[in-house]
Amino acid sequence: MTQTVDEPGPHQRRGQGGAAATATYVFAVCRDGDPAAVAGLPGQAPGAPVRLLRFGSLEAVVQDVPAAEFGQEALRERLTDRTELERCARAHHAVIAAVAAGAPTVPLPLATLYLGDERVRAALREDERRFHAVLERIAGRVEWGVKVYARRETTGGPGRSATVAPARTPAGAPEGPSAAGAAHAATPGAARSVGRSGRAYLERVRGARQERERRQQAGLDAAEAVDRALRGVAVASRRLRTHDTALTGERGTQLLNAAYLVAEGREREVAEAVEEVRSAPACQGVEVEVTGPWVPYSFVDGGGLDARG
Amino acid sequence: MPVGEHVGEVVPWEGPESGAPIGVPLVDLLDRVLATGVVVSGDLVLAIAEVPLVRLSLNALLSSVNERVAAPWGDGGPL
Numbered sequence: 001m002t003q004t005v006d007e008p009g010p011h012q013r014r015g016q017g018g019a020a021a022t023a024t025y026v027f028a029v030c031r032d033g034d035p036a037a038v039a040g041l042p043g044q045a046p047g048a049p050v051r052l053l054r055f056g057s058l059e060a061v062v063q064d065v066p067a068a069e070f071g072q073e074a075l076r077e078r079l080t081d082r083t084e085l086e087r088c089a090r091a092h093h094a095v096i097a098a099v100a101a102g103a104p105t106v107p108l109p110l111a112t113l114y115l116g117d118e119r120v121r122a123a124l125r126e127d128e129r130r131f132h133a134v135l136e137r138i139a140g141r142v143e144w145g146v147k148v149y150a151r152r153e154t155t156g157g158p159g160r161s162a163t164v165a166p167a168r169t170p171a172g173a174p175e176g177p178s179a180a181g182a183a184h185a186a187t188p189g190a191a192r193s194v195g196r197s198g199r200a201y202l203e204r205v206r207g208a209r210q211e212r213e214r215r216q217q218a219g220l221d222a223a224e225a226v227d228r229a230l231r232g233v234a235v236a237s238r239r240l241r242t243h244d245t246a247l248t249g250e251r252g253t254q255l256l257n258a259a260y261l262v263a264e265g266r267e268r269e270v271a272e273a274v275e276e277v278r279s280a281p282a283c284q285g286v287e288v289e290v291t292g293p294w295v296p297y298s299f300v301d302g303g304g305l306d307a308r309g
Numbered sequence: 310m311p312v313g314e315h316v317g318e319v320v321p322w323e324g325p326e327s328g329a330p331i332g333v334p335l336v337d338l339l340d341r342v343l344a345t346g347v348v349v350s351g352d353l354v355l356a357i358a359e360v361p362l363v364r365l366s367l368n369a370l371l372s373s374v375n376e377r378v379a380a381p382w383g384d385g386g387p388l
């Protein structure tokens with residue numbers, strides 16, 4: 001039988017506000033969770049234990065947190081600080097991963113807070129049926145994340161390679177448009193030659209564009225191939241938003257960011273599917289990156305979303 | 310091989326810290342702890358004292374992932 005803690009606990013904290021000194025932070029909802037699995041974790045507020053709070057036939061994984069540090073303004077300020085955001089996200093994840101190791105677990109979003117345990121119970125009880133449905137779906141399954149990146153090009157851009165070698169004039173006229181200016185004073189033959197290289201330039205630009213489009217299409221096709229392969233192993237899949245190039249950095253353009261819900265114990269199939277697409281001729285222009293197994297974060301959103309993609 | 314840099318092969322996270330909070334790539338983690346999850350009681354995703362914060366905060370959170378871009382994930386994804 002799962003032990004649940006009903007009282008707020010002996011940690012009425014150093015909140016200055018008096019009455020509502022603590023709020024209840026909810027990490028997740030689980031079924032028959034093990035209190036010992038989370039008891040020692042720091043959670044979001046070291047000092048107060050992470051505990052299970054029963055509601056109906058399920059448990060919420062909760063922690064008392066100082067209300068002053070989790071008020072709207074305080075939270076916004078902290079979470080817009082990257083270091084603090086990372087700390088909170090990892091603390092959140094650590095608790096969820098610990099519970100999920102021993103019981104089917106529905107993660108709640110970062111910073112789900114209520115004024116107290118009673119508010120948690122009241123709110124979650126309304127969704128009890130939905131939680132059960134989600135738990136049914138994710139029990140015994142894990143999530144794998146797969147991202148596909150276009151390999152970075154190594155060739156120079158068209159502008160560079162197509163530049164007509166500049167005449168070394170004493171004035172040091174810059175390249176490009178002024179090349180045509182320099183042709184004024186030159187012979188008709190030279191002008192024709194500039195015209196020819198102008199056409200050649202345009203052709204090269206056009207060629208480069210076509211090559212880029214071809215590569216883009218090939219990348220998208222490769223991403224589709226990866227997605228198909230993984231869907232073959234998964235019971236559900238979902239497309240996440242692709243990351244901006246500013247985030248992916250050296251890895252190049254992200255073509256696919258997807259999550260797959262896979263039965264536990266099928267790591268080998270996942271690995272094989274990935275290996276297979278990696279070696280497929282269609283996928284030579286892309287990098288495939290895999291993370292996991294995750295708690296099925298991406299598959300707790302209700303029925304509609306995981307049908308995507 | 311560092312956890313989360315699984316470019317070469319598929320290696321499940323392992324060890325006593327399975328689910329390895331330390332090694333999980335932050336961006337992938339944020340994809341999951343921010344953009345997904347059960348929406349409790351309608352729109353109340355991030356809620357302080359029953360005040361929904363979600364849109365407001367999410368934009369701020371996402372932009373803080375990388376200062377160079379206003380909205381790293383742009384649009385076009387399920388949220």
